[in-house]
Amino acid sequence: MSEPLPFVQRPVPASAGIGLRAPHIERVLAERPPVPWFEVHSENYFGAGGAMHAALARIRADYPLSLHGVGLSLGSADGLDLEHLATLRRLVDRYEPALVSDHICWGEIGGVHLNDLLPLPCTQEALDLMVSRVQQVQDALGREFLVENVSSYLSFRHAQMPESAFVAELVRRSGCGLLLDVNNVYVNSVNHDFDPLQYLRAMPHDSVREIHLAGFTRKDRLPVPLLIDSHSRPVADDVWSLYEDALALCGPTPTLIEWDQDIPELEVLLAEAGRAEERLHACRAAIA
Template identity: 55%
Template structure:
C-alpha cells in the first residue's frame, strides 16, 4: 500500500485529537495521516466516525502501541480482532507497532518496555510478528524503540536483533531516526553503525520527532517525548538517509505539548524540502 503514495504524498503528520475537526473542515495540504490504532477501536465512537470522514480524503497509517509483541504473554485475541476490523474498514497504507513489550500475565503497563536481546526473546518476537501478519493478511511494520536502560545478558545489539526480526519474518521496518539518535546518546553507540546494519529496502516508513534533555546530578539522559520540533542532528540523519537510499514515506510525530496544526505542517514542509533537494531531479523512488 505504501507504493500507492505519489511524490506529493510522501510526508505526513500524526492525526491528534486537537486537530481532527480542523483537518475535516479545512483539508490541509498534507500527504497522509497516522493514527494511534487503539484510539479508534470502537466502531460506534465519535473518533471512528471522524476517522471515516478523514479517510475519505487522506491515506491513513495505523500505528499501534498495545500488541506487546515482546511479552511472554500470548497475543491478546480481542485486540487483534479489533485491529483487523479497523484495518479492514480503513484500508491503511501501513500497520505498525513497536520492538517492545508492555504486559505480564495479562496486566498491561503504560509504557513500551525494552527487550533483552537474546535468542529466546528473538524467537518469541518473531513468532508474534508472524502471527500478526497471518491474522491481518498483510505485511506489518516494526518500529525501533527509544531506550534508557539495557540488559547485561543481551547477546546481541539492538540493530542486529531488529535485522534478524525483519529477515526471519519478512516484516517491514518503521525507522524512527529520533529514537536512534536518543538511544545512541543514552547507550553510547554510533547512529551510523545502527543504520548500516539494517536492510534499507525493508524500511517502509520513517518517523521524525523531537526529544527532551533531562539533567541529573550525575549526568543527563535524553527522553523521546515527541514534544518539540525535530532536532537539527535528526534532520541531518534524515538527509543522509535520503541521499543514500532515496525517499521513504515520512511522518512528523508530535504527541505532547501539541502545537497548532500549522507548526506540524511547517515541519512536514522541511521534510519535503529535503526530499526534493536530495533526490535527483526531484524524482521519488517509492519503496
C-alpha cells in the same frame, strides 16, 4: 445499517505526513490541508462507533492513512492478546489503511498492562519470540506489518547482540516491513553510547516502508547524558542530519512527524513536515 462504500486504494506516498491527533481533527475536516498522508494511533479507534470513526472515515476517503499501534505488546513472553489483535483486524478491514504498524517492545506480563513501550533484551530468545509474533500478526491481518524501533533508557546486561542487529534480524526473518524511527535511533545512540550512522547502515534498507521523526527532551543534572523520547518538541538538528543520512541509505521514504504532548497548532506540524519535505526533495534530486 447500510454497508459502507469501499475506499479507493491510496498508497502512502514518499512524502512527509503528520500524526493526526484529536485537537486537529476538526480543522483538518473543515480545511482539508494539503497534507500528503495521515497516521493515527490504532487504539484510539478501538471503540465501536461514534464521532472519532465518523471523522476517520471522512479523512480516509480523502487522504492515504496509516494505522500505528501502541498496545499490541508484541514482545510479551505471555503471548499476544488475541482480542486486541482481532479488534485491530476489524479496524484494518474497515479502513483499508496503506500501512499498519506497532513497536518492537513489550507492555504486558501476567495479565497486567503497563501501557508503555518497554525495552526487550537483545537476546536470541527475545528475537525468536518477536519473529514468531510478527509472523502471527501478519497471518492474522493477511498483509504486511511494520515494526518500529523504540527509544529506551536502559539496556540489559545479558544482551547477546546490538539493538541494530536485533532489529535487522527481526525484519529479515519475519519478512515484515520496518518503520525506522530516526529520532529513536538518535535517542538510543546518546543513551547507550553507540554510533547512530552505524546503526542506520545495519538496517535492511529495502524493507524500510516508513520513517518517523519527533522531538526529544534532555534530562538534566545526571552524570551521563540521557534523552527522553517525549514527542513534545520540534525535531532536533542532529536528528534532521541523521534523517538525511537515512534518506541517502533508503531513498525517498514516507516520513511522519509525530507530536503527542504539548501539541502545538497544526501550522507547527505542517512546518515540520515542510522541513522533512525539503530533505525528501533533495534526496529525489540526488538520485534523479
